[in-house]
Amino acid sequence: MDSFEKQIIEMRNGLQTDEPDQGHFDRFEMKLERNKQKFLFKRIYIWPAIAAIIVFGLFLFIPTPENEQKQTTLGQVSEQYAQVEFYYTKAIQHETEKIKALNEQMGSDNAIQLLVSELEEYDQVYEQLCTDLNAAPNDQRVINALIAYYQTKLEISQKILENIQLKSNSNENTEI
Amino acid sequence: MEDQLLEHIIEKCKQGNRQAQTELYWRYCKGMYSVSLRILNNTAEAEDAMQEAFIAAFGQLNTFRGEVSFGSWLKRIVVNRSIDQLRKRKIKYDDLSKLANSQPKNEETNNYDTLKPEMVKKAIAKLKDNYRVILTLFLIEGYDHDEIAQILKISNGSSRIIYYRAKEQLKNELIVIKKKMEASIYG
Incomplete structure (x- = not known):
């Protein structure tokens, strides 16, 4: 540190006294205001907008699984209907499994195969009813139709099963 | 308080x-x-x-x-x-290429007792951008060369060299300003 530097350092306070041009405070307030608006704009408008775009994007890019999951079924109408739905789906599942097993055991009868595939086609009715239910979740007519669908499907599968069992019995009889 | x-x-x-x-x-x-x-x-x-x-x-x-x-x-x-x-002015802080000729010529006097803040401000304003910045940060704002190196993203050594040259340049400028003032007072 030489004497020149010391001299300047001693004078530091005298070098900190520059004043900005007249009206600087007004200009500062304007900048503050503009900044506040920018800040508010960012907070109020930008983030929800971005969130909305992201959500929209999600719907756009994964529409199929999203829709399938969202589809209303009978069980979603109320707890009682959920029990009904559970009973019928289990019963039908049980019957169709038996049908398939017996059918295979008997070497795949074409006539029965046809019945099974027709039973599966009957599922289209179910899908249509679910779409209707989705549109009108509390419409009793749709709910009744769905229950009727389950009942019918169960009855048909039981009928098919009876037929197969009869057939297999008669086959066994002839074999003996 | x-x-x-x-x-x-x-x-x-x-x-x-x-x-x-x-x-x-x-x-x-x-x-x-x-x-x-x-x-x-x-x-x-x-x-x-x-x-x-x-x-x-x-x-x-x-x-x-x-x-x-x-x-x-x-x-x-x-x-x-x-x-x-x-x-934005695209200054190269550690550009030493143009410094070769700026050797100190202030052999006259080392008496800076009569310096006034206004004279120093004027003299600093005459310095080249990189000289002015480094001299200001070191001598007036009190940052050390490590801090200046960090702020300007240059090496500590460059900061020291430029500061030294800037200081000599400042002395020269002050002599010029002093002479002018004396001339206007006495002349």
């Missing part, structure tokens, strides 16, 4: 209180403007940089932990803002 009041004002500023922000501005604007003006050497740009630094500081007051004085904390923001602005 003074510190408590300042703390109180800073607390209010953190909550976005406009009056407290105004108070803080008036307290520091001259000092901060001087810092910015010394770096930028342009009144309009200096005012902008200083005011933008204040607004940036208001926005990041939560990061002020009181490890350094509030003034030093704010000053660092002003310095960074001003340097950012100066970068």
Whole structure:
């Protein structure tokens, strides 16, 4: 540190006294205001907008699984209907499994195969009813139709099963 | 007492209180403007940089932990803002190519007792951008060469060399200014 530097350092306070041009405070307030608006704009408008775009994007890019999951079924109408739905789906599942097993055991009868595939086609009715239910979740007519669908499907599968069992019995009889 | 009041004002500023922000501005604007003006050497740009630094500081007051004085904390923001602005002029801080001829010629006198702040300001304003910035940061704002190296993204060695040359240049400028003043008084 030489004497020149010391001299300047001693004078530091005298070098900190520059004043900005007249009206600087007004200009500062304007900048503050503009900044506040920018800040508010960012907070109020930008983030929800971005969130909305992201959500929209999600719907756009994964529409199929999203829709399938969202589809209303009978069980979603109320707890009682959920029990009904559970009973019928289990019963039908049980019957169709038996049908398939017996059918295979008997070497795949074409006539029965046809019945099974027709039973599966009957599922289209179910899908249509679910779409209707989705549109009108509390419409009793749709709910009744769905229950009727389950009942019918169960009855048909039981009928098919009876037929197969009869057939297999008669086959066994002839074999003996 | 003074510190408590300042703390109180800073607390209010953190909550976005406009009056407290105004108070803080008036307290520091001259000092901060001087810092910015010394770096930028342009009144309009200096005012902008200083005011933008204040607004940036208001926005990041939560990061002020009181490890350094509030003034030093704010000053660092002003310095960074001003340097950012100066970068637009594409200055090479460690450009030594044009320094070869600027050898000191101030063999006359080492008596700087009669120096006045206004003369020093004028002399600093005459320096080249990189000389002016480094001399200001070191001699007037009190940063060391490590800090200057960090701020300007140059090496510590470059900062030292440029500072040395800048100091000699400043002495020369002061001699010229002094002579002119003497001439106008006595002539």
